[in-house]
Amino acid sequence: MKQWLARLSSERLTALLEERALPQAAGYTRLAxxxxxxxxxxxxxxxxxGLSRVTAGDVGLLAAVALRALEEHGPVPGVRQAVPAWSTVAPRSVEPSERLLSEPELLDRLAGAGLPRGRVAExxxxxRERALLLPAPSGRLAVPGLLHAxxxxxxxxGAPVDELLTSAFNAPEVKRVAAGLGLGExxxxxxxxxxxxxxxxxxxxxxxMVADAPQDALDLLEHLVPGPPLLRTHCFEVIGGRYYGPGAKYTFREGGSGDMGTDWLAARGMVVPVDHDLVELPYEVARALRGDDPVLPVALDPEPPGRTATLPHDADEHGAAAAAAAAWRAELVLRELAAHPVAVRKAGGIxxxxTRRLAKAAGAGEEHTRLWLDLAVNAGLAALHADAPESPSRTRRGTREPAKPTSVRLLPTExxxxxxxxxxxxxxLALVATWAVVPEVFTYWPDDxxxxxxxxxxxxxxxxVPLRRGMLRALATLPEGRGLVPGPEARAELLEHAAWFQPLLGTSLLGGTSDESGEESEFVGRLAATVAEAxxxxxxSYGALTAAGRAVSALLEAGAxxxxxxxxxxAADPEASGLDGLGVDVARRPALARSVAGLRDALRMSLPAxxxxxxxxSDLTATVTGxxxxxxxELLSAVGDIxxxxxxxVWRISPASLRRAYDAGHSAxxxxxxxxxxxxNGLPLPQPLTYTINDTARTHGQLRVVRSACCIRCDDPTLIAEVTGTRGLAKLGLRRIAPTVLxxxxxxxxxxxxxxxxxYAPTLEAETGTTVLERVPAQRAPHRLPTVDQAHPRYGAPTRGVPSSARELAEQLTGGR
Incomplete structure (x- = not known):
């Protein structure tokens, strides 16, 4: 293994480290x-x-290798529990080099099961490239100890009979089984x-023995031998009380279980208790009864989902329109956030x-508004910002009041x-790249x-992320021109195919599939939300991947x-082309750089300029296509409302919206x-629009508020008199001090x-007589999005000369070659 690693290039070793030796798991300080x-x-x-990143076909192939080693070398002892000194079980210690098997023999066996030799060899x-198949002598195969175990x-x-007996029985029960097998005293x-x-x-x-067994026992063995090797029965009861769990010991139930077949198997050690009313068939019994040449089924290619329909002719345009709408809606939400930042609750969240205010201002739904905000935060476009606390103030008696707690707001970043x-x-680009890698389905909130x-x-x-990655890869297998039909049945089928690409979704990788219907239902709900977000x-689009969707799938396959x-x-430069403008940390990883550039190109092609x-x-509307x-x-939003x-x-331009523009300092x-x-096309503005612009400007600013805490002046004494008598202004305590001043x-x-x-439409006037523009200064928070290298921090305290990232460790080991 060391020699194989030493031959890898810096680029290849970096990729292997980032996939298999994440610092959250071990830390590069321990891998010098x-x-x-x-x-x-x-x-x-x-x-x-490593197994979490390969397909079910790859896991099945590795399992086939481990199974052949199992048949050739026997089970690994001591997997389930600590072993007493008197047991014949040895502690678990798996050395892969001691459990090698022939590669040509495995290829022949799988070819006999219908798998082409070339496809299996590939x-x-x-x-081997992922170090899941270990370096071995030519013509031999080796897999990690975990797979052997x-x-x-x-x-x-099931487990070997020696382990099962050690775990379940005391001496009297072991001797009783020996007697049942005819071993005497x-x-x-x-x-x-x-x-x-x-x-x-x-x-x-x-x-x-089995040839002479009663039919009831044969019926049970017919189900236990192929697996799983577990059976519910009342043959045994726990010794000394009701404790069931690690260390519990069992004895035969007085009078038996009431089932002749189960009692016959139990008396001969062919089923051994492993839990409350649960027994297991030992490995040796199943091995004897399965035959001489078992082959674990292996499928290297998945079957595409079957619930599909022909795509409409406008599928690509539909996807492009959705992408354009997403970019525009996200811009509106963040623009409103920039204009009016929101406070963050003490309990977290907004x-x-x-949220409703932001949604209303942007014309978006609340669910999508939350999605844009969450994506923006994780993309480094928005961040939490703590306002400086107010200084303590003194009371009338001279005591100092405590400072008010710091408030936290959500602000756009630089x-x-x-x-x-x-x-x-x-x-x-920024939002989709974030959606691809963020470990959360933001729009999934279960009803319960x-x-x-x-x-x-x-x-x-x-x-x-595994669900997202599996879903995209499953949709990529659909035939050209076909898309998944809507509905719960199709989603359940899609989840099944997604689990083929991400076995973590359907199995424990080293065990059977989950039989919890609630867990499966939760995965279907997450999948539905994931598809809706996509x-x-x-x-x-219409149940099929767009070009951008395929690019996102490639991004995830590159390990983003x-x-x-x-x-x-x-943080990629949207104006750059090729591999430029991606950032130095991304550029150092060619596979990742190519996938990011591919996503950028796909979005450019699908979204028009x-x-x-x-x-x-003439009805005072302004329409922008696309x-x-x-x-x-910015111009149309300043003078109109969407x-x-x-x-x-479509924007609607009105006197009210024009007054807002004039208040901000724009002139007619x-x-x-x-x-x-x-x-x-260079057409002149319609007359009604021109009249509205000029008429609103003539009345704008007739009233001027003077900074004096404060005065109102106007050149029209009649208007001053009108303002003085307005009931809605009584709270201002207006008093006329001159024909044109209040x-x-x-x-x-x-x-x-x-x-x-x-x-009224007043303006603010400075002491010098000039109009004060009422512009709120832009508030920005520092972005905290780390670079790719910064995302892999050193494990533990910093140490001089110790690499802080996978790339640094790879370059240190390889000398940068």
Whole structure:
């Protein structure tokens, strides 16, 4: 193993480390040499990490290798429990080099089962590249000890009889079984147990006993021998009370179980208790009765889902429209967040009322608004920011009051402004790349959770990425021009196929499938939410992958999720091409860089260039076909309000929206010139729109609020008199001090708000007589999204000269070659 690792390039060793030796599991401080690295790759923990990234076909092929080793070398002893000194069981110590088997023989056996030799050899080579098939002499195969230890379980065998007897019985019960096998009187437990093992290991003798067994016992063996080897029965009861669990000992139930077949098997040690009313068929008995040449079924290629339908002719356009809508809607949500940041609850998350406000302002649903916020936070576009606490103040008696606690708000980060100026494909790149790798299905909230859905949840769903990856790969197997039909049956079938690509979803990898219907139902619910999110992002259209969806699948296959909380692609330059602008840390990983560049290209092809012009109508609407360019969207949102969206976005321009623009410092001439420049085909603005722009400007600013805590002045004495008599302004305490001047007891901001609330359009004036533009300064939080290298921190305290990432360790070991 050490020699094989030493021949790997720095790039290949980096990929292997990031897949199999994550610092969260072991830490690079413990892997300073090839010997230490080889030892770690053979640990159960590292092997499980590797198995979680291959298909069920690969797991089945490794299981077939382990099964052949099991048949040739026997089961690994001492897997289940600590072993007493008097037992014949040896402690578990699996040395793969001592359990080698012939590769040509395995190829012949699998070819006899219908698998082409070339296809199997190709799969074996792929497993060698992942270090799941270990280096071995030419023509020989070796697998990690974990697979040998669980080979019997994988093949449906029970534990060896020696282990079962040791775990379940005291001396009297062992001697009783020995007597049942015709061994007569034995003096010690050790002698009795050795005799039982010898008898049941004699395959011919076992077959002879079974030939004379009652039919009831034969019926039970027919179900137990193929596996699983477990049976519910009342043959045994626990000794000394009601404790069932590790260390419990059992005895034969007085009077038997009432079933002749079960009692016959129990008396001869062919079933041994392992839990309350649960017995297990020993390995030796099943091995004797299965035959001489068992072959574990292996399927290297999955069957595609069958519940499909022909795709509509506009499937690609439908996916592109969904992607464009997603980029636009996410922009609206984050734009509203930038204008009006929201507070974070002490219990975590955002209050429902704030989510509804953001959703209403952006014209989005609450569920999707939460999704955009969560993706933005994990993409480094928004972050929590703690406001500085207020200084303690003194009371009238001179005592100091405690400082008010710090409030936390959700703010856009420094990255937001560049993201907002990017084209739709650039905006979606960051969000889609984040969606691919974040360990959470944000829109999945089970009905029985008893919690109100909130944004800003902590990603901690270990099944989210495997489910996403398996779903995308399963859809990729659909025939050209076919898509999965909607409905629960199709989703259940899709989950089954997704589990083929991600065995973690359907099995424990080293055990049987889960029989918990509740767990399966939960996975179906997560899958439905995952598919809905993919459709929202334009990755799935009518049940089939789009070009962007295939690119996301390739991104996950390149190991992008191994680096979370870093998000490869989230900080990529959307304007660059090829492998440029991806970041140095991503560029150092060629496979990952190619997949990020592929996603960027796929989004560019599916999303058209943003529109820079609008069609203005006499009904005071402005229509933009497709996604509007950021500058155009900012202009139209400043002078109008979004009325409808879809394949086109429509703004409604009104006196109220124009007054808002004038309040921000825009003039009538500027508004007219900029709208005319944005008119499609150079057409002039409609007369009604021009009149509205100018008429609103003539009345705007007639009232001026002077900073003096505060005064209101106007050149029109009649208007001053009208304001003085307005009942809705009574709370301001207005008093006329001159024909054209009023004073107010409220500060300027409150006076402005009150005047606007009753229908006037005042402006704020400085002491110098110039108009003050009412612009809220942009607030930004520092982004905390780590780079790919930073996402793999050093395990433990920093140590001089110790590598802090997989890449550094690989370069240190290989000398950078």
């Amino acid at each position: 040499t090839y010997a230490e690295l080889a030892g770690f790759l053979l640990t159960d923990q590292s092997v499980m990490l 799969a074996l080579n792929g497993l 669980h080979a019997a379980e994988l093949a449906g065998y 034995v003096r010690t437990r050790a002698d009795a147990q050795r005799g039982i093992v010898a008898v049941l290991s004699d395959q011919q003798h076992v077959r002879g 209050a429902v009322r704030d 990255r937001y402004d560049a993201w907002a100026a990017a084209p739709p494909a650039g905006k979606l 959770a008893g919690e109100t859905p909130v944004a800003l949840i902590s990603p901690q769903d270990g099944f989210a 459709e929202l992002l334009g990755l799935v 999720a191994d680096h979370f909380p870093a998000v490869p692609g989230a 943003p529109s820079t012009t609008a069609r203005f109508q 996604a509007p360019a950021p500058e155009l969207a 009325e409808s969206e879809g394949h086109a976005v 001439d500027e508004v007219g010139e900029r709208l005319a420049a944005a008119s499609a 004073i107010s007891t409220a500060p300027p901001e409150e006076t402005l708000a009150a005047l606007r609330a009753v229908g």
